[in-house]
Amino acid sequence: MIDFSYFYKEKYSFDEIPTTNKYDLLLSAYDGCDRTKKIFDKILAENKKWIIYPHYDISDDVSNSFTVNSFQEDDDGLVNFVKDLHITTDTKICIDITGFLRPHLIYLTLLLNTIYKVKKIDFLYTEPNYYKDAEETVFSGAISEAPRLIKGCSSSKSYSNFDKDILIINAGYDDKLISAVTKDKSKVFKKFIILGFPSLQPDFYQENVFQIRKAKDEIGQVEKKSFAPAYDPFETANRIKEIVEANCDDSNVYLSPLSTKPQTLGLLIYFLWYRDTKSLNIIFPFSNVYKAKTAVGINHTWRYSVELN
The missing domain is CATH 3.40.50 (Rossmann fold)
Structure with a gap:
């Protein structure tokens, strides 16, 4: 591995x-x-x-x-x-x-x-x-498209038994995106959340947790919360690998990059290395509006x- x-x-x-x-x-x-x-x-x-x-x-x-x-x-x-x-x-x-x-x-x-x-x-x-605006910073506008596959981001391998499907979310500030994905995949067998810790700045982690709590009703029960540094794509890829390996070999895995850009990169790295051997799908709730100059x-x-x- x-x-x-x-x-x-x-x-x-x-x-x-x-x-x-x-x-x-x-x-x-x-x-x-x-x-x-x-x-x-x-x-x-x-x-x-x-x-x-x-x-x-x-x-x-x-x-x-x-x-x-x-x-x-x-x-x-x-x-x-x-x-x-x-x-x-x-x-x-x-x-x-x-x-x-x-x-x-x-x-x-x-x-x-x-x-x-x-x-x-x-x-x-x-x-x-x-x-x-700290934890109140708005990054994206209204969701224009329900969560769907990012073009080209689905493995050729898939399983017809959906009872073992798992959802892994890199969870960031945007609670409405998290809500949209978890609501769309409410019937998955297990849900996992990866949080960015250590965070990019000391106060960012608490701001992140505050935002995720807004989506708690849609998220529902989470099998496990994991942590990877918000600035480290490689440890993010390792966390995803550990979660997938700990679950059934015949699980369809849905990955959703809703956190920092480095963690998004880590999710992508995992997908590119394992897309030929695992049933992997990257999904995203699309918006046509993003706010510039937020940082x-x-x-x-x-x-x-x-x-x-």
């Missing part, structure tokens, strides 16, 4: 971010925050591209950018944009996940891995000093060197 903790990660202050490591391609999603804009300027790359998603409704004039026209994660324009980048297995890619929408980050990475056979990517994530300040930046299966 794979121990994902052997994958490499490193933490930097802004001044410590290496300027000698040059990439062929840097991709980042524009959200108007300093923690994405300053990192974009700092990282060395032959080609730098912003991706602008309509969900943020930002009117800033952004150079070196591609604007996605639809709300779908598999937008045809985005697929063609990636095609025009002429990516090969040898392209040295860096993706700053900080401003990405979670399902769109998952789909983009899946596209690079399955179509362009990219096997290694450096991912960056920059922690904020705080969120503007204040730049704390640490993490670099995750990810090996893709």
Whole structure:
């Protein structure tokens, strides 16, 4: 079995971010925050591209950018944009996940891995000093689509006996998303929640727990709460692996990334390594509206060197 903790990660202050490591391609999603804009300027790359998603409704004039026209994660324009980048297995890619929408980050990475056979990517994530409205910070608007599979995120393997299905949620601040997923999967055999602890900042954990309590009626009985550092995708992947391995081999597993971007990345890493041997499905409650500029300040930046299966 794979121990994902052997994958490499490193933490930097802004001044410590290496300027000698040059990439062929840097991709980042524009959200108007300093923690994405300053990192974009700092990282060395032959080609730098912003991706602008309509969900943020930002009117800033952004150079070196591609604007996605639809709300779908598999937008045809985005697929063609990636095609025009002429990516090969040898392209040295860096993706700053900080401003990405979670399902769109998952789909983009899946596209690079399955179509362009990219096997290694450096991912960056920059922690904020705080969120503007603490635990009351609104990240997304009304849910526009009931929870569904993210495009391409279902294993070919599945089981017709649904009595052993399990749901694993990386649970963050957005209680309405958690409520939507648990209500949609109310009949699963077992539910598991992974919380981000240690959190990105000392007060973030209590704010997270406060928000989850708002969804307690929809969540219902939880088989087990587990913990993984909110900034560590590799330990998140390990927690998911432990939960799945402890349950029946013939379980359909539903994974829902509703927490931090690093934990979303960890869920995706687990999926990519085990999709051929397990019945795995990544589901998400989609919204067409996300609030930009919710984070204040730049704390640490993490670099995750990810090996893709």
